[in-house]
Amino acid sequence: xxxxxxxxxxxxxxxxxxxxxxxxxxxxxxxxxxxxxxxxxxxxxxxxxxxxxxxxxxxxxxxxxxxxxxxxxxxxxxxxxxxxxxxxxxxxxxxxxxxx
Numbered sequence: 362x363x364x365x366x367x368x369x370x371x372x373x374x375x376x377x378x379x380x381x382x383x384x385x386x387x388x389x390x391x392x393x394x395x396x397x398x399x400x401x402x403x404x405x406x407x408x409x410x411x412x413x414x415x416x417x418x419x420x421x422x423x424x425x426x427x428x429x430x431x432x433x434x435x436x437x438x439x440x441x442x443x444x445x446x447x448x449x450x451x452x453x454x455x456x457x458x459x460x461x
Contacts, residue, residue, distance in 0.1 A: 381422045388415045 391412045
């Protein structure tokens, strides 16, 4: 279990994950309140407006985790690995770190 947790925290930006989780919780809470609670008429419009704002944030979260931003992040990681390989080969050939 410790290995799974360690792997999770190495691969995920924890702060970004916590913000996304919080926004999702707020979204679900607002939808639940609109469905199950009696909202005073004078507050209903404000609550629906806030729901729209939070819904936009939820859309951004979903687009990040499943859309092009995730692919871009994977591409950046692949380029970083490629750069590390090039640096290691250069060190191996010259016996010195690059730039010296």
